[in-house]
Amino acid sequence: MIDVTAQYFAVFREQAGRNLETLTTSAATAEELYAEVSAKHGFADSVARCKVAINDELAAWTAPLAEGDVVLFFPPVAGG
Amino acid sequence: MIDVTAQYFAVFREQAGRNLETLTTSAATAEELYAEVSAKHGFADSVARCKVAINDELAAWTAPLAEGDVVLFFPPVAGG
């Protein structure tokens, strides 16, 4: 188990009711952590439509997680 | 024979050495008049690359000429 910080944006922040939370998790990848937090908060978008950043760098969903990582969950983007 | 006014622009004006001239001509169409003035002044562009206007309206090269017409000869355009 590792401790990571999950950070939420836009609709995810509204659905989670918070900007960020510290989680103790067995998730090995960003995708596994998303499965955990989306089940917890009811996020409905698939990873295919969302993006993830680890420590302020865009990352692949398959990226491994390390102790202390800050994982940013980005719902489907809509700039422009 | 009819009397018409030929008006020249850009390179045609420079080659003809004048803005306009009155011509007494047997030309029945704009294209025939162009053949006449291009031979006279050494205009080298073909009608396919040039345009003509009669009395300030763009016209087909096959447009018939009438007494008193002002015929504007436009060399190849190069706006932009």
Next chain:
Amino acid sequence: MSFEITDQRIDPEALKADLRHETAGACVSFEGWVRDHNDGEPVTALEYEAHASVANKEGLQILTEAVERFDLLAASGRHRVGRLEIGECAVWVGVSAAHRGAAFDACRYIIDQLKQRVPIWKKEYYRDGLSGWINCVTGTPFKARDTTS
């Protein structure tokens, strides 16, 4: 070449100064304006949110790609965040090139990529008091398609 998330009004004329180049013959720019409707529904205002540092990095990456891919001399972009009213400029992209073909193609490439890749989110406010995050599945009012510009 610069891309920035900003909470200030976008000034296209000032931004064009960055695109100046003696060999530049063509400048193409795109502005996304806040529309009064989306997918047939009346919109009264928009709110944009971004992750600024990731957005700035990804935006700059897109500009860099465009300069490499097309024959550009310069490229810049800005995206507003915060609450915007109808008619305000939400996003600006400008490019310069020797020839217009490259400028049109590159400007379009940049705005298409920005809309797909940069972490910016848009919440629409409707006349009936409801609001919705565009593109997101939420159960509450939402738009499945992004049809803003």
Next chain:
Amino acid sequence: MSFEITDQRIDPEALKADLRHETAGACVSFEGWVRDHNDGEPVTALEYEAHASVANKEGLQILTEAVERFDLLAASGRHRVGRLEIGECAVWVGVSAAHRGAAFDACRYIIDQLKQRVPIWKKEYYRDGLSGWINCVTGTPFKARDTTS
């Protein structure tokens, strides 16, 4: 919708006011700037000449075609005449639409058509003191191709 030949500096920001519309989500504009070279030859200045009344009529006709052909809300254009220095704006085209695809396509259509159909001529001045009318066969220095933007 307006098209005008002008001997005054073109002010894109002021012209964009004509493109404003509550349903407009996209604004695309093109500027043709005087380049310092053409076909490899250094250019020091340009002179544009036009037949204003025919040019204004034909320019407006092109804008009308674009509005009919694409899903535009508004379209405008200006073309300078007289002597221009390097970097100055010779031509401006701006369009607005609900969606950006139509705006890009229409803006490009308009500038392509303007360059082909509107009676405007361009004389280039070169560093060696010579000059030439672009696109014209004259015997003296000339450019066979228009490569300005």
